Amino acid sequence: MKKDSNPSVAIILVNWNGFEFTRACLVSLSRIDYLNHQIFVIDNGSTDDSVQKLKEGFQNITLLENKSNLGFTGGNNLGINAAIQANFDLVLLLNNDTEVEPDFLSNLVDFQQANPEYGIVQPLILFNQERDVIWSGGGKFQTWLGRSKTIADRDPLNQYSNEVHKDLDWATGCCMLVPAYIFKKVGLLNDSFFAYFEDVDFSLRVVEFGYKIGLEPKAVIYHEAGAASKKQSSEGQLSPTVFYLTARNQLFQLRLHTKFPHYLVAWPYQIFKFLIWITYFCLRLRIRKVKAVIFGLYDGLSKDPKSQELLPPR
Numbered sequence: 001m002k003k004d005s006n007p008s009v010a011i012i013l014v015n016w017n018g019f020e021f022t023r024a025c026l027v028s029l030s031r032i033d034y035l036n037h038q039i040f041v042i043d044n045g046s047t048d049d050s051v052q053k054l055k056e057g058f059q060n061i062t063l064l065e066n067k068s069n070l071g072f073t074g075g076n077n078l079g080i081n082a083a084i085q086a087n088f089d090l091v092l093l094l095n096n097d098t099e100v101e102p103d104f105l106s107n108l109v110d111f112q113q114a115n116p117e118y119g120i121v122q123p124l125i126l127f128n129q130e131r132d133v134i135w136s137g138g139g140k141f142q143t144w145l146g147r148s149k150t151i152a153d154r155d156p157l158n159q160y161s162n163e164v165h166k167d168l169d170w171a172t173g174c175c176m177l178v179p180a181y182i183f184k185k186v187g188l189l190n191d192s193f194f195a196y197f198e199d200v201d202f203s204l205r206v207v208e209f210g211y212k213i214g215l216e217p218k219a220v221i222y223h224e225a226g227a228a229s230k231k232q233s234s235e236g237q238l239s240p241t242v243f244y245l246t247a248r249n250q251l252f253q254l255r256l257h258t259k260f261p262h263y264l265v266a267w268p269y270q271i272f273k274f275l276i277w278i279t280y281f282c283l284r285l286r287i288r289k290v291k292a293v294i295f296g297l298y299d300g301l302s303k304d305p306k307s308q309e310l311l312p313p314r
Contacts, residue, residue: 010083014075071194119211123219146266173199251300
């Protein structure tokens with residue numbers, strides 16, 4: 001692929017009843033030093049006044065509206081398709097509950113353009129409320145366990161070597177820079193996932209096509225972490241839906257990406273893990289979460305994990 005010294009970048013944010021997070025993200029993006037970009041905000045059927053506030057406060061963005069919540073996958077796929085149809089060179093998926101350093105995008109673009117064998121590049125991501133603590137340094141896929149593990153999770157920043165890039169097994173969907181041609185070859189995010197593990201699935205597909213995935217630690221952003229899924233209730237802070245999607249999508253991931261002989265260990269390990277979850281929730285009398293995990297396991301085994309619309313329209 002021909003190298004471009006100033007490629008165009010489509011920045012895609014998905015908003016769902018989260019205007020204050022989206023506003024803070026957009027304000028931080030207004031300060032970035034890479035100018036050849038356009039911001040697409042996809043509203044996923046918000047029921048608050050997000051759309052009106054976005055229209056009034058940010059006339060320089062492209063606002064796309066879904067009538068209902070299509071999830072992380074559906075929202076981002078709408079933006080990815082719009083970026084491809086507008087002939088952008090690169091696509092940046094960025095969570096709306098993030099804030100960014102002014103040079104984060106230029107660092108990501110510089111690395112990807114100098115290393116076109118990388119199909120995905122992610123920044124170093126720190127906690128927004130603890131900016132000296134790492135939220136994600138990328139991901140490692142433990143094949144024998146079918147487990148996707150976050151690298152440097154909650155490690156102190158001062159103990160982390162950020163001088164050189166690192167190769168990864170998967171990149172987090174919180175922030176990933178992807179050349180548009182990768183989506184044309186590999187496909188979009190898998191809509192069967194809706195949310196959670198879709199970034200692992202996409203990353204593993206990119207690797208299967210022969211591309212690398214990397215961390216550019218000179219690019220830094222800050223993440224609120226779980227802003228869309230946290231709400232305090234009698235069932236705990238995370239909603240039962242999170243546990244349903246986690247259980248279902250973990251099994252989707254096993255079915256799609258774990259082969260013989262690895263599945264001989266990975267399947268028992270994952271099922272045993274979820275049985276521990278069920279036992280714990282029973283002891284805590286969190287019945288909705290018990291049901292969520294059970295239904296997630298059932299759907300993860302019985303439903304089709306392959307999206308019928310992976311490839312973008314030509």
